[in-house]
Amino acid sequence: MPRRTMIEAIRDAMDVSMGRDEKVVVFGEDVGFFGGVFRVTHGLQAKYGKSRCFDAPINESGIVGSAIGMAAYGLKPCVEIQFADYMYPAYDQLTQEAARLRYRSNGDFTCPIVVRMPTGGGIFGGQTHSQSPEALFTHVSGLKTVVPSNPHDAKGLLIAAIEDPDPVIFLEPKRLYNGPFDGHHDRPVTPWSKHELGEVADGHYTVPLGKAAIRRAGSAVTVLAYGTMVYVAQAAAEDTGVDAEIIDLRTLLPLDLDTIVTSVKKTGRCVIVHEATLTSGFGAELSALVQENCFYHLEAPVARVAGWDTPYPHAQEWDYFPGPARVGRALRETLEA
């Protein structure tokens, strides 16, 4: 089976979707002729023409707002916001427009758009190229939020997102674009070409939205993670020798609660990790759900490991990033509690 990087897998998902459905259009800043600053859309304009893949003005509100209009017309836009940190000008369009169009018009108009955006840090991007704003989307009724962690899932989830009848926020962990980063920033990264999850089938397939994957079976503690933190959790389990069951959520909304509850009832312990800031982060929602659904099975308090509640710093990136050492400490403390 061919191996692809995350970048190639995501590009392939758009390529397959554009080839199958002429209603799929792709646009964003630097997305057309050049193929995007991360090169994700490289070659799509040459293959499908300027009407299907084109450059947009630097105006995120305009990109999302025009995509909503296109979707109301009947197209299926898959747009790129260059960095998730740049989405704030589009937040009104996403939360009050895209998310509510079906509801407020009672299905008279719908909004099948996908908004892709590179998320997370680990590339010395500073405060405006490193944020993880997923909780700002999961809090909004009417949006689906997806965070893939590997090329196989990224392609299948993106095709599923493009085919979904509702708006989907597709957060691409940029630190994973070229390899499964485990948080040890001083060690070389294994390229996707040498990783089994870099195997990406040609042609059309989907990974359904709303289904988690168990990345590592274990019995001592359940770890809930997504995106980059899946690999950090794996590294922490290996470093500490804790028999952790690591769940890759893949879709945050709709959430695969059944997989979470089954695992926590089995292990009796739960550690939640995300790169986004702690307070009111998605981990708070996960923690509440675990408490509500697994309270009588819990043998220890639910622990959260997350980014500190500061802006994402530049020089102190690796002090900020919730790496394997912090996750490993939480695993041990949860076992000893």
Place this chain on the structure above:
Amino acid sequence: MADAGMLRFHVPEPEVRPGGTPDFSNVTIAEAGSVPRPDIDVDPRTIRDMAFSIIRVLNRNGEAVGPWAGLLSSDELLEGLRHMMTLRTFDARMQMAQRQGKTSFYMQHLGEEAVSCAFRKALAPGDMNFPTYRQAGLLIADGYPMVSMMNQIYSNEADPLKGRQLPIMYSSKEHGFFSISGNLATQYIQAVGWAMASAISNDSRIAAAWIGDGSTAESDFHSALVFASTYKAPVVLNVVNNQWAISTFQGIARGGSGTFAARGLGFGIPSLRVDGNDYLAVHAVAKWAAERARSNLGPTLVEYVTYRAGAHSSSDDPSAYRPKTESDAWPLGDPVVRLKNHLIGLGVWSDERHAQAEAEILDTVIAAQKEAESHGTLHAGGKPSTREMFEGVFAEMPAHLRRQRQQAGV
């Protein structure tokens, strides 16, 4: 001489406040018929002055004059008059219904009826409007059932939007009327996106974007102009300048620019101003702009100069911020009276027939209201089910919403 003393902070003020005498002497109004009608493929650079004039067809004697006249038959004008009268009567009844506690909120069009009623007749079937809350004339003039509008206003059991939306936030794809949001300016860039999609699809349909003078200050307005200009989108960009954004006079949004139409010039978009209380002028300019859009000539920005004679909404009291008599002093008159006088001048209408039409329309509106109220009003009678509150968030209801619906016991 330049003044380099202490800096002074500037806040624009309207000419007159409550207690003062209304004064529109600063509003320059072109003579009816005096503004030329260029070909639709005119070089935008040669008509920049049109952003500072006002296209008018009906003169003070009620005659249709000049190059923008002559597009509509007297039958079409009679129909237009009936649409405006219907909208005015509809507004009066619904405003009263709100005061009677039959709904929570209402917004009327008093003085602005010509803008949406005449514009609708310049579009073709399949074209799409992205309206604000003050363009219900688009629905009335397209034959959308008044009962459906009232059902929505009452949020009753027959409400096409299932009680989910604030009154008057209608939606009808069938009638080319995009779902009204209730926040401001978002629809402007969406209209441009819809138009881009039509061009991408090699379709023949065009979009119309709507915004008020106040909301042109929103960044989405500027986003829309950038995208419309860049992609030459087949869209008509309408700005309804009714002088007031709730209590804020139009100078706060307009700033140092002479007109709102002038906003389009920096984007290379042909920009026209039109007498918004002149049914014939509104229709003629809309037709010109729609033809440009349909002919791959790109967007046109149109500023409709009108006056919000009523309150902003049922929650607003204009006497707190503008003279009560300002409406009477507005120099462009009343759109219904002006068209009525024109039709009388043509010999196809009379005061008697007008009074008779008013009575007929009132009967029709009351009959529609009775039918709507048989399905309930906001606080009495049939209402949408609580169970339906959970539906339609997504195409398929996800598990967490099913759980919450169970918790709600519905």
